[in-house]
Amino acid sequence: MAGLSSAVSETAVSRPADTARTRSPGRLAWGRFRRDRLAVAAGAYVVLVLLAAALAPLICRAIGVDTQRHIELLSLSNLGFPDGRLGGASWAHPLGIEPKTGRDLLALLLIGSRTSLVIAFGATLVSVALGIVFGLWAGYFGGWVDTVISRSAEVLMAFPVLLFSIALLAVLGNLDRIGPLSGNGLRMAILIFVIGFFSFPYTARLMRSQVLSLRTREFVAAAKVMGATHRRILVRELLPNLTGPVIVVTSLSVPTTILAEAGLSFLGVGITPPATSWGQLLGAASRTFVVDPAYMLFPGVSMVATVLAFNLLGDGIRDAFDPKSRS
Numbered sequence: 001m002a003g004l005s006s007a008v009s010e011t012a013v014s015r016p017a018d019t020a021r022t023r024s025p026g027r028l029a030w031g032r033f034r035r036d037r038l039a040v041a042a043g044a045y046v047v048l049v050l051l052a053a054a055l056a057p058l059i060c061r062a063i064g065v066d067t068q069r070h071i072e073l074l075s076l077s078n079l080g081f082p083d084g085r086l087g088g089a090s091w092a093h094p095l096g097i098e099p100k101t102g103r104d105l106l107a108l109l110l111i112g113s114r115t116s117l118v119i120a121f122g123a124t125l126v127s128v129a130l131g132i133v134f135g136l137w138a139g140y141f142g143g144w145v146d147t148v149i150s151r152s153a154e155v156l157m158a159f160p161v162l163l164f165s166i167a168l169l170a171v172l173g174n175l176d177r178i179g180p181l182s183g184n185g186l187r188m189a190i191l192i193f194v195i196g197f198f199s200f201p202y203t204a205r206l207m208r209s210q211v212l213s214l215r216t217r218e219f220v221a222a223a224k225v226m227g228a229t230h231r232r233i234l235v236r237e238l239l240p241n242l243t244g245p246v247i248v249v250t251s252l253s254v255p256t257t258i259l260a261e262a263g264l265s266f267l268g269v270g271i272t273p274p275a276t277s278w279g280q281l282l283g284a285a286s287r288t289f290v291v292d293p294a295y296m297l298f299p300g301v302s303m304v305a306t307v308l309a310f311n312l313l314g315d316g317i318r319d320a321f322d323p324k325s326r327s
Contacts, residue, residue, distance in 0.1 A: 029244065032320040039316020042309040049306050053117050056110040065093065065104040095298050099288050105295065108276050109302055115277040116303075119191050120257040126196025127257070128203055128250050132242065135207020136234050140215055150208070153201035161198045162263075168194060169269040184275040191270055195260045203249050210245050214238055244321040251314035255307040262303060278303045
C-alpha cells in the first residue's frame with residue numbers, strides 16, 4: 001500500500017509539470033499576460049475604446065447628442081463662444097459644445113475616435129503587411145535581395161518623413177477624386193498609405209532579424225530536403241513562427257500611428273471639417289486655447305489615455321511572448 005500511495009503521489013506531482021511542458025507557446029504567453037494586471041487593465045480600456053468607436057452613432061443617439069449644429073438651441077456669446085464654464089457643459093451637453101459651430105463635443109469625440117482608430121489600424125495594417133513581406137524576403141533569400149531591401153529601408157528611415165508627408169498630403173488632398181474615393185474618404189486613404197508606407201521599414205528590419213535566426217533551424221532544412229518550394233517555406237514554415245513578433249509589433253505600432261494622424265491633422269493636412277478626428281479637434285482647439293482650454297482638454301486627455309493604454313498593452317504582450325525582455 002505504501003508503494004502504491006507513493007506512486008500515486010509521484011504521478012500527481014509530475015502531472016502539472018508534464019502539462020506545463022506540453023502547453024503551447026501561445027498558452028504560456030496568455031498565462032504570463034493574465035498575471036500582468038497593468039497590461040490586463042490597459043487591454044480592458046482598449047476594448048472599451050474600440051467598442052465606443054464602433055458603436056459611436058448608437059451611443060450618440062442613445063444619450064441624445066449628435067454632431068449637427070446646435071447654435072439655434074444654445075445661448076452663444078457674440079464672439080461665438082458658449083456661455084458658462086467648461087465650454088458650456090450641461091446635462092444636455094456633458095462636455096460642452098464647440099465654439100462657433102455649436103456642435104456637441106462628446107459626439108465629436110466619439111465620432112472622431114472612429115476616424116482616428118480607422119486610420120491608425122489601417123496604417124498599421126499597411127506597415128505590418130509590407131514589413132512582413134520585405135522582411136521575409138530579405139532574411140530568407142539574403143544576398144543582393146537583402147542588400148537592396150535593407151538599403152532602401154535605410155533610405156526611407158533617413159527621409160524627412162514629416163515634411164514629405166505634409167507636401168504629399170497638401171498636393172493630393174486638393175484632388176477632388178481618385179477612383180471611387182473623394183472628400184475625406186480620399187484624405188483618410190492618403191493618410192493610411194503615407195503613414196503606413198513610411199513606417200514599414202522598422203517592421204521589416206525586425207522581421208528580417210527574426211527570419212535570419214529561423215532560416216537555419218532544422219525544420220527549414222527538413223522542408224528543403226523534402227523539396228518544398230521557397231513560397232511554401234516562407235508561408236508554411238517561417239510565417240507561422242513570426243506570429244508572436246507580429247502581434248507585438250502591431251500592438252506597439254497602433255499608438256505611433258494614432259499620434260502620426262493627430263500630428264498631420266493638427267497641422268491642417270489631414271481630416272477637415274465637417275468630418276472630425278482627435279487630431280482635427282486638437283487643431284481647432286489650439287485657436288481657442290487661450291480663451292477657454294476646455295476644448296483642448298477633452299480630446300487631449302482621450303488621445304493620451306488611449307495611446308498610453310496601447311503602449312502598456314504592447315509592453316505586456318511583448319513581455320508575455322519574451323519573458324527575458326523584462327527589465
